[in-house]
Amino acid sequence: MIVGTAGHIDHGKTALVRALTGVDADRLKEEKARGITIELGFAYTDLGAGGVTGFVDVPGHERLIHTMLAGAGGIDFALIVVAADDGVMPQTREHLAILDLLGIARGAVALTKADLADKDRRAAVTADIHQTLAGTALADAPVLPVSTVTGEGLGALGACLAAAERGIALRSDDGPLRLPVDRAFTLTGAGTIVTGTVLAGRVSIGDEVLLSPTGLPARVRSIHAQNRVVEYGRAGERCALGLAGERIGRAAISRGDMVIAPALHAPTDRIDAELRLLASEPRPLADSAPVHLHTGSVGISARVVPLGAPIEPGAAGPVQLVLARPIAAAVPDRFVLRDASATRTIGGGRFLDLRGPQRRRRTPERLAHLAAAKTPDPREALTRLLAAPPHFVILPDFIRDRALPEAEATRAAAGTERIGQVVLAPATLAALRQSLTERLAGFHETNPELQGLGRERLRLALEPRLPGGIFPAFLRQEAEAGRLVLEGAFVRLPEHVARLSAVDEALWQDIAPELGGDARFRPPRVRDFATETGTPEGEVRRVLKLCARAGRVDEIAHDHFFLRTTTAEMVRLAAEAAEETADGWFVAARFRDRMQNGRKVAIQILDFFDRHGVTLRKGDLRRINPRRIDLFDPAESVAVITPA
Numbered sequence: 001m002i003v004g005t006a007g008h009i010d011h012g013k014t015a016l017v018r019a020l021t022g023v024d025a026d027r028l029k030e031e032k033a034r035g036i037t038i039e040l041g042f043a044y045t046d047l048g049a050g051g052v053t054g055f056v057d058v059p060g061h062e063r064l065i066h067t068m069l070a071g072a073g074g075i076d077f078a079l080i081v082v083a084a085d086d087g088v089m090p091q092t093r094e095h096l097a098i099l100d101l102l103g104i105a106r107g108a109v110a111l112t113k114a115d116l117a118d119k120d121r122r123a124a125v126t127a128d129i130h131q132t133l134a135g136t137a138l139a140d141a142p143v144l145p146v147s148t149v150t151g152e153g154l155g156a157l158g159a160c161l162a163a164a165e166r167g168i169a170l171r172s173d174d175g176p177l178r179l180p181v182d183r184a185f186t187l188t189g190a191g192t193i194v195t196g197t198v199l200a201g202r203v204s205i206g207d208e209v210l211l212s213p214t215g216l217p218a219r220v221r222s223i224h225a226q227n228r229v230v231e232y233g234r235a236g237e238r239c240a241l242g243l244a245g246e247r248i249g250r251a252a253i254s255r256g257d258m259v260i261a262p263a264l265h266a267p268t269d270r271i272d273a274e275l276r277l278l279a280s281e282p283r284p285l286a287d288s289a290p291v292h293l294h295t296g297s298v299g300i301s302a303r304v305v306p307l308g309a310p311i312e313p314g315a316a317g318p319v320q321l322v323l324a325r326p327i328a329a330a331v332p333d334r335f336v337l338r339d340a341s342a343t344r345t346i347g348g349g350r351f352l353d354l355r356g357p358q359r360r361r362r363t364p365e366r367l368a369h370l371a372a373a374k375t376p377d378p379r380e381a382l383t384r385l386l387a388a389p390p391h392f393v394i395l396p397d398f399i400r401d402r403a404l405p406e407a408e409a410t411r412a413a414a415g416t417e418r419i420g421q422v423v424l425a426p427a428t429l430a431a432l433r434q435s436l437t438e439r440l441a442g443f444h445e446t447n448p449e450l451q452g453l454g455r456e457r458l459r460l461a462l463e464p465r466l467p468g469g470i471f472p473a474f475l476r477q478e479a480e481a482g483r484l485v486l487e488g489a490f491v492r493l494p495e496h497v498a499r500l501s502a503v504d505e506a507l508w509q510d511i512a513p514e515l516g517g518d519a520r521f522r523p524p525r526v527r528d529f530a531t532e533t534g535t536p537e538g539e540v541r542r543v544l545k546l547c548a549r550a551g552r553v554d555e556i557a558h559d560h561f562f563l564r565t566t567t568a569e570m571v572r573l574a575a576e577a578a579e580e581t582a583d584g585w586f587v588a589a590r591f592r593d594r595m596q597n598g599r600k601v602a603i604q605i606l607d608f609f610d611r612h613g614v615t616l617r618k619g620d621l622r623r624i625n626p627r628r629i630d631l632f633d634p635a636e637s638v639a640v641i642t643p644a
């Protein structure tokens with residue numbers, strides 16, 4: 001168990017920790033000289049509950065709240081200290097508000113310096129404490145008078161802490177490692193050391209970890225957990241990790257960094273969150289208000305953009321936190337906000353979405369999405385997210401951003417449908433399929449002569465609208481299941497065959513023979529056919545364009561159509577030209593020689609290949625893009641093609 005102190009300056013936090021543990025947590029010379037705590041102090045003792053209890057001693061000074069916050073993040077139990085002579089003071093209240101915002105619900109109040117107060121005074125301060133705690137998660141915390149001078153109450157307080165320790169279930173250490181760094185220093189012989197409370201997972205000697213947001217890789221060389229040399233540390237323990245790595249050094253790491261399992265690394269500087277404004281605030285939060293954001297051990301400046309109605313004091317609502325720089329975080333981590341000049345705590349809450357959008361962040365769809373994200377249970381959250389716009393979730397991102405253990409991730413995704421990395425509700429996929437079939441059937445009916453509907457037009461017409469990066473996987477999946485056919489850039493229903501009208505088909509039959517044969521590399525143009533057949537140019541062009549959409553021909557340059565089989569043959573010639581060179585880069589002349597065509601047409605053909613991504617161009621040189629070499633292969637017409 002980790003116990004964290006809280007309370008006003010000089011109320012006896014450090015003295016109490018010393019009395020309970022025998023350790024003076026004020027290590028710094030300056031701390032001793034001035035009699036105040038400046039840095040976080042740490043002490044460990046065996047309270048007789050069968051384990052080592054860790055104490056984090058925080059400063060009470062109003063200007064050191066950021067340090068208190070860095071220490072309060074990982075604690076299990078709050079030891080709230082109120083001096084019997086002074087009573088409840090400003091930082092008593094502020095620390096309490098912070099503990100409440102951080103969701104710390106276990107704690108006890110030590111009425112310190114009890115030797116300085118008579119019975120009446122003690123009773124008055126105790127009543128005041130109860131009143132102050134009312135309405136917070138710590139409302140039921142016991143109040144115990146203690147004195148480090150007379151020793152009064154220390155035994156009772158120790159017993160209270162030991163009982164709490166026995167009552168706290170061991171935290172699960174499933175899931176990826178997360179350890180917010182509250183100190184980093186170098187130790188002769190041991191190298192770079194970072195300390196902090198393990199929020200999740202476990203860490204063993206030899207583990208490869210990352211520091212986030214910097215992304216520096218490190219190897220764990222040594223571990224102290226709860227002040228003992230160990231082989232591994234786990235969630236809920238205070239650990240000191242000795243780290244090794246090429247760029248690892250004291251200067252490269254600071255408080256606020258997080259030691260994480262590498263898979264979690266995805267720093268963010270725009271987080272959508274649920275913010276509760278403290279009732280003590282004088283007015284609703286202004287739009288884009290500058291604040292200090294504290295989460296884990298990090299404290300940085302940020303701006304708060306309310307996403308819904310203005311948040312009144314004492315109320316909660318969705319906001320976007322725009323951070324001065326990226327940090328490592330997870331959903332649903334807690335955070336606390338202080339005002340820009342760092343004089344008071346404003347409020348706090350939980351993160352809902354680590355990838356808040358910059359634009360369209362206030363739409364009803366977005367607010368519905370955030371409302372769904374509020375559910376802390378991952379399975380329920382996923383179900384609710386899939387029921388809200390945009391009706392799909394990128395599963396690996398969801399798992400990473402919630403730092404889910406494998407078993408939790410599997411449980412969360414059970415019963416959902418998959419398209420590549422995306423999950424949807426079964427009902428959504430059914431609706432998507434239905435809208436796809438209806439859309440294509442409608443298109444075929446009004447455009448019987450066309451091969452099919454363009455992929456992008458189809459994507460934009462479907463509900464829900466899948467992102468461009470995911471749509472090809474959906475089409476591929478549906479094609480494999482035989483529900484549609486993919487032909488180049490077009491999609492059609494399996495039973496649809498593009499049909500030209502009898503007149504158009506007759507014209508095509510006139511033209512087709514002249515496109516093939518020996519002249520196939522330099523076929524006549526639209527105007528030539530018009531003259532030859534006595535058909536208006538516009539008609540020839542229209543019929544050839546229809547044939548292009550049916551995959552019979554390709555329009556290499558304006559009004560210049562080649563048979564699809566010829567296009568495929570020319571791709572092979574280009575590939576041969578590339579094979580002749582040492583590095584695969586060839587000049588246009590090599591291609592022209594193989595085709596025995598004019599230079600201008602050869603260049604037009606290569607430009608056409610460039611446009612379709614079949615070739616990649618660098619100055620006068622080109623090479624074949626192996627991923628698209630089959631684009632015009634008639635046998636491969638089912639292959640998925642995304643526009644280059």
Ligand SMILES: Nc1nc2c(ncn2[C@@H]2O[C@H](COP(=O)(O)OP(=O)(O)OP(=O)(O)O)[C@@H](O)[C@H]2O)c(=O)[nH]1
Nearest residue numbers: 009010011012013014015036037060113147148149
């Ligand atoms: N009479 C009396 N004095 C105490 C008791 N406990 C602490 N003190 C004195 O109160 C002063 C402050 O104690 P600390 O423990 O340093 O207070 P703190 O809350 O840790 O202070 P910060 O960490 O700076 O906020 C010291 O001079 C202590 O000797 C007590 O039980 N009785």
